[in-house]
Amino acid sequence: MEERWILVTGGAGYIGSHTVLQLLEGDFRVVVVDNLDNSSEVSLKRVQELAGEKGDNLIFHKLIIEDICRDLQVGDPEWKIMLLRYFNPVGAHPSGRIGEDPRGIPNNLMPFVQQVAVGRRQALTVFGTDYSTVDGTGVRDYIHVVDLADGHIAALKKLFNAKNIGCEVYNLGTGKGTSVLQMVQAFEKASGKKIPLIMAGRRPGDAEIVYASTEKAEKELSWKAKYGINEMCRDQWNWASKNPYGYGSDS
Known part of the structure; x- marks a missing residue:
């Protein structure tokens, strides 16, 4: 199966972490970007525990999303925005x-x-x-937050x-x-x-x-x-x- 990478901004928050868990369980690979101003990395550690072996498909970066967008080429076919x-x-x-x-x-x-x-x-x-x-x-x-996460997926x-x-x-x-x-x-x-x-x-x-x-x-x-x-x-x-x-x- 082709690897499907998803970038989740604010993924350490309440809604974000639930969505990340659903993504991992759906066999997506997830990169989370969060500055942790209003969230905690603990939530992602719990997500990895709940996801079991699939938790290895989660990568976390403590960054501000603007730092990433600055490096992206507009119109790059490898990126889709939703x-x-x-x-x-x-x-x-x-x-x-x-x-x-x-x-x-x-x-x-x-x-x-x-x-x-x-x-x-x-x-x-x-x-x-x-x-x-x-x-x-x-x-x-x-x-419900899980319904919301499933809707995103x-x-x-x-x-x-x-x-x-x-x-x-x-x-x-x-x-x-x-x-x-x-x-x-x-x-x-x-x-x-x-x-x-x-x-x-x-x-x-x-x-x-x-x-x-x-x-x-x-x-x-x-x-x-x-x-x-x-x-x-x-x-x-x-x-x-x-x-x-x-x-x-x-x-």
């Missing part, structure tokens, strides 16, 4: 079911809930309680197998909406902890409901999210409870 965006927006201007041309502002609720559960924050602020939704709070599309496979693919945009999401309070309740169930809430007014520009249209990814990438919010919260809490201050810290 950008993927996934839906997990908290503050987004469009409302409803979003197609492949989103103009939102991606943000992630989960880290804030997690930080309250492990004691790093006193409470979670919920912005907007009077929306026309199931419980008055905003509805968003949340995706599905796009990579298409990039390797297709000729002259050009630039394509794919939404990675569940295609279903979950309210802020529903997500909080799911995390409380997974963690066994009560999440203190501060109920606040709407923020300017926040949309009532935002969730991804995923038909294009399902059809063209043969990819579909497999996990729901219960699995997301379970797995996030499993990691957060063991690493309350991040990788490599016992304090």
Whole structure:
């Protein structure tokens, strides 16, 4: 089999390290570039352990991506560039079911809930309680980190197998909406902890409901999210409870 090398920038972070593990298990060879400003090399050591013999196919460089781009020739046929965006927006201007041309502002609720559960924050602020939704709070599309990683790999496979693919945009999401309070309740169930809430007014520009249209990814990438919010919260809490201050810290 032809060797398939993948350059992963920011690969030592939470999402990046999960993606690197999935790549290794998919028989890719991976070069990770990360300056470790907001991540830890410990995550990659754990990835290598989990990958077993395939962990030998991981190379890590502590670098800034600009250092590498400076040495690359524009238009070099040996390099292919892929950008993927996934839906997990908290503050987004469009409302409803979003197609492949989103103009939102991606943000992630989960880290804030997690930080309250492990004691790093006193409470979670919920912005907007009077929306026309199931419980008055905003509805968003949340995706499991493994589903996100698998979506990246599905796009990579298409990039390797297709000729002259050009630039394509794919939404990675569940295609279903979950309210802020529903997500909080799911995390409380997974963690066994009560999440203190501060109920606040709407923020300017926040949309009532935002969730991804995923038909294009399902059809063209043969990819579909497999996990729901219960699995997301379970797995996030499993990691957060063991690493309350991040990788490599016992304090």
